[in-house]
Amino acid sequence: SRNIRLAVIPGDGIGVEVVTEALKVLEAVGTKVETTTYDLGAKRYHRTGETLPDAVLDELRGYDAILLGAIGDPSVPPGILERDLLLKLRFELDHYVNLRPVKLFPGVETPLGKARPEDIDMIVVREGTESLYAGAGGVLRRGTPHEVATQESLNTAFGVERVVRYAFDKALTRPRKKLTLVHKTNVLTYAGDLWARTFDRVSLEYPDVTTDYCHVDAASMFFVTQPERFDVIVTDNLFGDIITDIGAAVAGGIGLAASGNVNPDRTAPSMFEPVHGSAPDIAGQGKADPTATILSVAMLLDHLGLAAEAARVEQAVADDLVERLTGWAGRTTHEIGDDITARVTG
Amino acid sequence: SRNIRLAVIPGDGIGVEVVTEALKVLEAVGTKVETTTYDLGAKRYHRTGETLPDAVLDELRGYDAILLGAIGDPSVPPGILERDLLLKLRFELDHYVNLRPVKLFPGVETPLGKARPEDIDMIVVREGTESLYAGAGGVLRRGTPHEVATQESLNTAFGVERVVRYAFDKALTRPRKKLTLVHKTNVLTYAGDLWARTFDRVSLEYPDVTTDYCHVDAASMFFVTQPERFDVIVTDNLFGDIITDIGAAVAGGIGLAASGNVNPDRTAPSMFEPVHGSAPDIAGQGKADPTATILSVAMLLDHLGLAAEAARVEQAVADDLVERLTGWAGRTTHEIGDDITARVTG
Numbered sequence A, B: 001s002r003n004i005r006l007a008v009i010p011g012d013g014i015g016v017e018v019v020t021e022a023l024k025v026l027e028a029v030g031t032k033v034e035t036t037t038y039d040l041g042a043k044r045y046h047r048t049g050e051t052l053p054d055a056v057l058d059e060l061r062g063y064d065a066i067l068l069g070a071i072g073d074p075s076v077p078p079g080i081l082e083r084d085l086l087l088k089l090r091f092e093l094d095h096y097v098n099l100r101p102v103k104l105f106p107g108v109e110t111p112l113g114k115a116r117p118e119d120i121d122m123i124v125v126r127e128g129t130e131s132l133y134a135g136a137g138g139v140l141r142r143g144t145p146h147e148v149a150t151q152e153s154l155n156t157a158f159g160v161e162r163v164v165r166y167a168f169d170k171a172l173t174r175p176r177k178k179l180t181l182v183h184k185t186n187v188l189t190y191a192g193d194l195w196a197r198t199f200d201r202v203s204l205e206y207p208d209v210t211t212d213y214c215h216v217d218a219a220s221m222f223f224v225t226q227p228e229r230f231d232v233i234v235t236d237n238l239f240g241d242i243i244t245d246i247g248a249a250v251a252g253g254i255g256l257a258a259s260g261n262v263n264p265d266r267t268a269p270s271m272f273e274p275v276h277g278s279a280p281d282i283a284g285q286g287k288a289d290p291t292a293t294i295l296s297v298a299m300l301l302d303h304l305g306l307a308a309e310a311a312r313v314e315q316a317v318a319d320d321l322v323e324r325l326t327g328w329a330g331r332t333t334h335e336i337g338d339d340i341t342a343r344v345t346g
């Protein structure tokens, strides 16, 4: 089989540490991988003022996939690296599906006293290229008592329909075949109307999928009180950002939450990254859990058609998580990576 | 002391049931209250097409306060009653502070396995008159493949500063004196910048208040994993909507979550309402918990300067909640109202 050509962006803070471990696991799978590392992030920004130069972006388009650690540092004003690097990648590479599984693995402690693994097993399909993330907006009379600041949520039939279709297809692959639209149609009446109409229209083509609607505030509550309500969720970019963090919390923490920024049409490489950030407070101390990034590698393999390899990585993680029950606390980033690698190797 | 002139809007579904009990408790406090009931809501909308006639709005301005049950019914298209009644009241009466305590009372079961009452005790100061709730936006080519739908978040220095000041003042009254700004400054760069700058500037006037910032996605996670991080929170209208529902979930459920739509300048009456909705599925069956509305009455009394009376109602609720531990399940709406009333009467 051909080599996977992988672009790696370790990024900032713990990004570097978790990516190192994830690449070790990837190598252990036995698939031939050729990696090229890109030094994008806070350091490069401080050194050269660059976030994502056009030439780099063009090069990135040539890979089969991208693995990203984490981007962001308090030394950079908020918004710069997010807008001009992280979100620019998602937008330029048309990652219109931001896929975020929310799954409680057996053995993992959840803050929800009564939740069992079978109660928390969903996939959030977060739209990735529209809404308030478009960056539209402006400011007038900045810094005066008369300042006005706006943010605009841009939503298109094209953009909503393609992610809704993806979510219906995804729901078909799941035992429960249930899809919930999460939005705030009662307040965001224009955008909500477009989402709800599109969802209803597309649903007619999927008679086997059970559909449901939930306002984002109620959904946020149900993630805590009745997570078993959800199977597949499709939602707007901002709402997806929020509910997947609640999902990460109830499923055992941000150290385990994987994600894929997927371009389902494959007109550009998809990008896989943990949901967590660069955590500058614990960076360089070997304290970060690389599991989220390793699970992101499983998603990457799956996306590239290597389902068996993906399953092996996920199983290795699952086995490792069960062991944690019996007191494997205190392992370093490195040790966790080694242990999961050993399981993958077999 | 003078009579409290109270406008009552029971509204739809369980709204009617919970308001009945809350008024019983209010009467038991011994304060002279003169109530006038307004039949706004789904029924009136179906009968006359009216949501909030100007004449009614003008009348409402004349009261000392408003008590609202819940508004909304599936028979009315989403957005109509919300925009033209509920939000119109908040906007027209300039309820720029939406005050939502998140407090785990002793004896109340929380879905968070390890949380104790001292871990969950915060107040969310949600802005009530700006942002995406302004209703700005539009649609082009509706129903075609080229449809574009927008929603605009409108934020002003005037609107942000007044609610931020209120929150700092509120933080001063709390033992911990800690105030956290919750926003999404890394993506909503224009609005976030206005919020962050205003927060920082006003903070200089409050050296005794410890300040903190948290992105809304991280805050949503921390509500579940580390609720003890928070004391007072100030946030945007939409973010406040979402996090207060998570707050309600972790503090024992939506049946206990009270709120006040407050006009601190007293240029119009403030409005008190439970956070929960009209719950049409259980309406008319005596299953609704009136506690949230009763706690909203306590907030109402406090707002009207009747702190001792407010404390009595809150204590009666607290005592009732402890009793629930020892098996008072299955009481009807009416019975819970009676029991709390009896405690208030003493």
Ligand SMILES: CC(C)[C@H](C(=O)O)[C@@H](O)C(=O)O
Pocket: A082, A086, A087, A241, A275, B186, B187, B217
């Ligand atoms: C860092 C930030 C721009 C990003 C987002 O809001 O999408 C992050 O929170 C995420 O969820 O991947």
Ligand SMILES: CC(C)[C@H](C(=O)O)[C@@H](O)C(=O)O
Pocket: A186, A187, A217, B082, B086, B087, B241, B275
């Ligand atoms: C009904 C709806 C318009 C309202 C809101 O979004 O503010 C509700 O969710 C609330 O929190 O009071």
